[in-house]
Amino acid sequence: MEEKIKEIIMEALCVNEDEISDNVTFDELGADSLNIIEIVSMIEDEFEIEIEFEEFSAIETYGQMVSVLQDKLAA
Template structure:
C-alpha cells in the first residue's frame, strides 16, 4: 500500500475521532496535548486503525501512539 495513502487514512481516522481541524493533525502533533484526546480516545483511534487496515497492533506499539506521525508509523510497521 502506498505510504501517502496510509498516512492520509490514518490522519482521517484521527480527525474524525477527535473532530479536529485537519490543519492541526500534523505528523508532530501530540494526540493528547495538541489535539485534546483522552486515553479512551487514543485507545479508540488504535482500534479504528486496526479495523481500517484489518491488522492487530500490540499493546507495546499502541502505547507508542502519542503523535499523529507515530500512529502512521505504527500502521506502517505492522504486517498485513
C-alpha cells in the same frame, strides 16, 4: 494510508486536518486514553491489523502512529 489515518483521527477527535502534523501529540489534539483506544480500534478495523498494547501505548504523535502502521503493513 496517511490520509485514511488523518480521517480516522479527525472523526474520533473532531479536529481539522490542518491541526494534524507529524509532530503533533495526541494530548495537543485533546485526546484522552479512551480516544486513543477508539482511534487504534478504528485503525485496526480499517487496515485489518492488530496493534499490541505495548505498541500503541508508546505512540505519542501522529508521525509515530504513521511509522508504526507502515512497519506493520510492510511486514
